[in-house]
Amino acid sequence: MYGKVKKLVSGLCLVAMFMLTFAQAAFASDQPVQLISANLYIYKFGYVGFSGKVDVSNLSPQKNVTIHYTPGDGTWYDTDASYEGPAEAGHEKWGFSISTNSMNNTHPELANAETIQFAIKYEVNGQTYWDNNNGHNYSVSRYTESSTILGKPNVLRSYDEISQDTFLGGVYVKNLGFSKQVKIKYTTDNWATTKEADASFSMPANSDDSVEAWHFTVDHIAPSVSQIKYAISYTVNGQTYWDNNYGQNYTVSR
Template sequence: MNKITLLYAKNLITRKASVPEQDLSFLVLVDDLAFDKSVDVAWAGEDGVWHTLTAAYHGKAGHNQEYWFARMAFAAATDQSLPGNIQFALRYRVSGAEYWDNQQGENHSLQADSGIMLADKGRLLNVEFGRRLADGENLLPVVVAVDAALQARRVTIHWTRDDWRNSRKSACHYGRNYWDSEFLSNARNPNHYGCQIWNTVLKVDGACRVHYRISCETRQEVLWDDNFGQNYSVQRRPLTVMILNLHCCQEENQDDKLSRIARAIDAQDVDIVCLQEVAELWNDGKGDWQTNTARIINERIKSPYHLVTDWSHLGFDRYREGVAVLSRYPIERHQGRYVSSSRDPYSIHSRKVVMAQVRVPYVGLINVFSSHLSWWEDGFAEQFENLRQWAADEHTHQVTATMLCGDFNIKAGSRGYQLVVDSNEYDDQYLSANSPQVFRRIFTARDAHWERCLDEDHRIDYVFLRKGSGLAATASRAVFTEQDYGRVSDHFGYLMTFEPT
């Protein structure tokens, strides 16, 4: 089976404002052989000059497969003509290997202004579908390409806004343009290459997520495009949370590493950041805001976030050491509170946690606690109990989710971790996203021998999500490793993605 396959290609010329423009786009299916991969389109126009168009990841397809999408637009100019007819081939590079879809060396071809071409054996396909609903966007266009030889009688979108608890049907229309695309809406006739274009618009209102599949009725049969059995899913922006212990200014090249953290927050589009071992100069206990590492990171983010921070004790004999929360979204309420019995600023066992209540669009209020607790033998049990009770008091009916984030100084599977499990109140979100079978053994089935499952798991940093919260972790990974942004601390960071349930 091919590791890379063309699903469709489009070549359209529009004449908006009397300026001819040509749009080339390609939807590609690849086998997910490794995380680090690249997909591109090698193409040439009528001038015979070859170019490379880089594709971008577009979403999950069937089992171990991904969609990748490439698009480029050209405007005619006095010194430059449009590409016109093109020939092209697809290239997939992964794990040192290279795979091609090039028609066995003959290359694919696509005539100028010929519309959408379904690849070989393509009969029904959702085309140019998006993965995100923008803030304020309440209409979802769906465009379907159908092999004209099928003589389709009816194309229908079956969709839901509540994970199929209730379902709807919306009829598509042939020859009537509902799609506000500057390329299709200004094209003379997109129904070329023996391909019909059907479309409609779904009124999704304020839904966080929409699932849908497509049926096509002919005289002989009913065909389906359901994304290889997974259905199509379009959603609002997911929530991303990052946690990181900063190592209290003990790093070489410390300033460069603070800048690297800020660049990673920008690059990963993080929404909420929980930091521990935030440092600022002691200054006789009065502190020095200009040296606060959370403030420095925040000011180096392209668009600085909302920031709350507080300190607990003297760290490394020269810093006020504390915790912080940075949030892209407004912080409606915040508080710093000791969870340790000690409040002595000269004792490292004095531990303060910062809580920030954040209103996330299409999710609601989330209580986020940035925490740095002591080791088991130095008061973890008492501190976790105080934190758990505080979080429970704050989790009112108005709150969608509560997260306890940060450095808990307990190894996965240890006595302290077992205390969290036995509380039956919080779940380990990294484990939930990365090892669902192990997660179920520990947090659902309550296997009597679950500890051995975590022998090789050396984490002490966690995001614990309160049971019953209206969020679920869909992805999680370690960051600031040797392979991912480089080391910036004696801890890894963790980046997690959450979606509404």
Template sequence: MNKIQLLYVENVITRKKRVLQQELSFFMLVENLGYDKDCDVLWSGEDGEWHTLRATYHSNPDHDKEYWRAHIAVKSTADRTLPGNIKFALRYRTQGTEHWDNKHGLNYSSQADSGIKVVTSRPILNIGFESSLKDGQKYVPITVSVNQSVHAKSVTIHWTTDNWKHTHKTPCQFKRSFWDEKFRSNARNPNQYGSQIWKGLLKIDDAFRLQYTISCECPDQVLWDNNYGKNYSLCHKPLKVMILNLHCYQEDNQDAKFSQIAKAINDLDVDIVCFQEVAELWNDGHGDWDTNSAKIINDRLNSPYHLYTDWSHMGFDKYREGVAILSRFPMLKQEAKYVSNSHSAYSIHSRKVVMAQVHVPCMGLINFFSAHLSWWDDGFPEQFKKLSKWASDNQTEDVSGTMLCGDFNITAGSEGYNLVVKSNEYDDQFLAANSHGVFEKIFKVNDPYWQHYLADDYRIDYIFMNKASDLHITSGRVLFTEEDYGRVSDHCGYLMTFEPK
């Protein structure tokens, strides 16, 4: 294929709500030559003035291909006419090189208010599809362009919401009034380019993911659009969980680092955050809420989350030190418990864990525990045993999953780690998401206690998820290194994403 290839252009003049405007959409296939890339459309209307329209990433049908889309709506005003017939070309810039699709120097064209013009040789093509589901979306419209030369008898959508365990078939309808009903447009169906539009509607209810393919029955054959053999797929946003030890106010430029943490949560659209070494001024044991590090970070989010925090003991002779959970979703249940034998506010071996139960759309009830446990010799076995029992007691039939999150002070492969994973109850989620050998020096904790440890992977921060969970991890990455938001603690953070199985 060419490095960039036009699939179709849509050109309609809509008269809805008494507003006359022309909408132009361009859909293209791009070869993935590198992460840093730009795609745009250079176009002109009947006035001969050229414009540059930036395209945005849409989705990827394969690891080496990407869909990109550009759209513009031009309103008719007293001093501005509609573009009318247009000419255009596509440009793709990456790695210092430009690639063009300009119809071999002739430029593409599209007549005003003509509807869809398919330029690829594919006789059946999915048009205007989305790459994700919206919150609360229960219906998915499907629009298909069929070349009228194939004399289509019927168009059918074959779809599933459970990874093809069960399959549904939904017929599409052909209506000559399609463009008039949708846009109040004068475009014809089929139009002068031979594009015949068929429409279907899928009722998916509360499904997390939809997969589908399209068939077209013709007099002598059945044609398919299966997205280059990958089928079309769209789903809701995955659950994003972040863990981070905040280092109990011991960082230089501490306030700026709180802002960086908030920026990462905003940028990455994190849903759940589990913090350890959350601190606020001691204040004779009464604390000082305005100095609470989890509160400060939460207050700097675009929209503050639900926050639950509690403290275990005095830290660094001047702070109440504890743990916290931030949740985008309301917390249906909250609880804090000591898992250590010591409950003394003056002992660093006093360890309290906080728990929050939330309802995640399309996933159900999930229990999160934010924990900071002691080292092996200082009580880890007993603490984890209590934590595990507490979590098991809350793993009722209506709970989709349980995640134990935080700083466990056990390195991968150590005696403590084996105690957790060999219980056959929990799995290390970061390890499940990444192949062996991905851990570089920048990923490792800077805690002085572990500097002598020579293992290739000495993470001590984890998300352990129960094996009976209805979720599975889809990605895991390290955060707060020099590669992204910079160091904000003596620990790095981790971001993991989850979807229903």
């Protein structure tokens, strides 16, 4: 009897250990805070800017998102991110943007920054979560006039506009393979009909070629079209990734 009880207890312990291990693994795979994108850029008037987007799990209405960064001067600085809107189910998008300004000398630490290293701190429910790029910190460096990195997404809209009879825009993609295809799926009549347009490679988006900038141009948009809705697909290594604005699609108006 003792042996049976001992085996039963041992079995329960193994089950408990397995459940604990599984719970730990499940928690480890859940990332409450993740970088979406970050950008280091130089304005045409010489101002330097550092901005980005962050994805957080909506664990409570009360939360703080902070960017912890250093421009390489030996000092770490903090800047707050602010809520921008809902993301995918149960998530929110937050954004941050700081820059130098010759009039009031804001953020002078950015003026001579060649590379900015940073991590993201998320405080909620008495807990602090970090996205520090798996312990390596994120890094964005000057590259021509602008340098962009992507975190969570593999494809991300950059800009869009309708200019006279032309619909044009830009896309960022992670450089996951040499052969890739970027397409725009769009509608001019609220999805009654759809069309596709190919995007073309424009240039590397940063110094290490981890992100590429692509662009698209659609001519002969009818004067009667006042609004275009669209989503972006990115196919590489046999996989297709989408940026459809968290299921809402993008909308651009004249």
